[in-house]
Amino acid sequence: MATISSNALYTDLSGYYDLMCIDINYKAQSDYVRRLHQLFGNNGTRHLDLACGTGPHIRHFIDSGFQSNGLDLNQPMLELAKIRCPEASFDLQNMCDFKVDQPLDLITCFLYSIHYCGNIENLKRCIASVHAALKEGGVFCFNTVEKTKINNNSFMRHASDLDNSQFVFKSGWYYSGEGDRQTLKLSIEKNTAEQTQYWEDEHPMVAVSFDELKALLEPYFDVHVFEHDYDKILPLPETSGNAIFTCVKR
């Protein structure tokens, strides 16, 4: 068994990342956010994807007419993104403290990556950086989980085949019930005819309730919260702990 250090997670994972995400409907997610931007935004097309990874959303935004660029903390992920989106620029920066050259119309952060801010202080810095980078009327859109509604026993499992190997990916959230830290647990099992290899990681993520998050955002933005359903724009039910936040800069 090998354990991935948390800093090296996406360096070690970068070659497997697209395989791990093969079931994600990136086009549906990108189209949904474009609809939100049409409804709430300023009609501009300058877009930045925070924690962009290998750039799958950026590909769809560019294909729909946006001028999209990406920001991520991990150079190997950005190198893959550049291959996927040669038209885009990719910036090695921390989303908790980033700057842009020109103001933007839309900033996104997909796949719960906002939680990589790690703690509330960094989350506040990220929100302030986003606010400074947007034009007036610009939109910040991201998905997020509510800390009090995390089911510590629930895991996503997904298996894929590549080059005579079978991969099993598992991920799940863990929240102790106190404080501003939750954990993302990831494991990858690689089975070949000869051997089985196993990696696992527990990554520290910021834990926040939706009410706390709204209180952080509302000084800067008009905040709209929707159910996590990329097919329909729906209000968030009381019981749901999985949301899409759409924030319009005042």
Ligand SMILES: C[S@@+](CC[C@H](N)C(=O)[O-])C[C@H]1O[C@@H](n2cnc3c(N)ncnc32)[C@H](O)[C@@H]1O
């Ligand atoms: C789960 S992946 C999501 C990638 C992409 N958004 C997607 O939907 O496929 C998380 C990404 O966040 C990046 N990341 C983690 N912490 C970050 C930070 N503080 N600033 C910028 N990127 C960060 C990682 O390098 C990784 O590429």
